Amino acid sequence: MAPRASTAPAPLRDVAPLGRFRSLRLFRAFRTEQSDPEGFYTLLAADAAHQIERHVTLADRTVVDVGGGGGYFTAAFGERGARCVLVEPDPSELSSRGAPHPNAVVGDGLRLPLRDASLDVSFSSNVLEHVPDPGAFLDEMLRVTRPGGIVYLSYTLWLSPWGGHETSPWHFLGGRYAARRYARRHGHPPKNRYGESLFAISAGRVLRLVRAREDVTVLEARPRYYPRWCAFFVRLPLLRELLTWNLLLILRREPDAR
Numbered sequence: 001m002a003p004r005a006s007t008a009p010a011p012l013r014d015v016a017p018l019g020r021f022r023s024l025r026l027f028r029a030f031r032t033e034q035s036d037p038e039g040f041y042t043l044l045a046a047d048a049a050h051q052i053e054r055h056v057t058l059a060d061r062t063v064v065d066v067g068g069g070g071g072y073f074t075a076a077f078g079e080r081g082a083r084c085v086l087v088e089p090d091p092s093e094l095s096s097r098g099a100p101h102p103n104a105v106v107g108d109g110l111r112l113p114l115r116d117a118s119l120d121v122s123f124s125s126n127v128l129e130h131v132p133d134p135g136a137f138l139d140e141m142l143r144v145t146r147p148g149g150i151v152y153l154s155y156t157l158w159l160s161p162w163g164g165h166e167t168s169p170w171h172f173l174g175g176r177y178a179a180r181r182y183a184r185r186h187g188h189p190p191k192n193r194y195g196e197s198l199f200a201i202s203a204g205r206v207l208r209l210v211r212a213r214e215d216v217t218v219l220e221a222r223p224r225y226y227p228r229w230c231a232f233f234v235r236l237p238l239l240r241e242l243l244t245w246n247l248l249l250i251l252r253r254e255p256d257a258r
Helices: 022-030 037-053 072-079 134-143 175-186 203-211 228-235 239-243
Strands: 063-067 083-088 104-106 119-126 145-156 216-223 244-254
Touching: 022 037, 022 119, 037 072, 037 119, 037 145, 037 244, 072 104, 072 119, 072 145, 104 203, 134 203, 203 216, 203 239, 203 244, 216 228, 228 239
Parallel strands: 063 083, 063 119, 083 104, 119 145
Antiparallel strands: 145 244, 216 244
């Protein structure tokens, strides 16, 4: 069952900065994520900014980048005129590219240090699979977003080929087995520990959480890295878990109907 239809206005910007071979460029860059993180995340951040600007311009908007690490996305939004706050739980990640962003704070996505309805855009890229309570995380992102504002949420599905992150594809045989196998092979546990900092999250679960809210309109629900025509994958129960890879949700917060 698909999320309810959007009544979003016409796109503001419809020319992707990565060109007609966008998906191919992203996939090639993803293959070098470990060896060239600067190249991959700079490209991904430019693409994310474009995806947001199909719905709202970033210039003069207030944006929070939740779990944004070294600030690739924060930098891309700032280049487009946004006023950004970066919230990251790991202090070492904040300084991974040098001096942290001036508006960076150490904080938890489940308890954002921000006022209610204080932001135009709440953004999170590949964080939700690391959160034990996705419903609480979604609640927080919506809490700090003002009515009419945008929530951008993307995450890696557990049943996708990369759902186990560095333990893939062995996660298909179970997260704990994959973690033990990784430790035996590499002599140390994986960075993303199943059940502690990596969780088996599905598309269906998060779509149900979104549909249950009366204060949310779904503007986009589709595979993040694929062409836009692949959005129909999200309407296919079970198959979407295998095919989508990374689910992108762009939501508009509506006034609370209660």
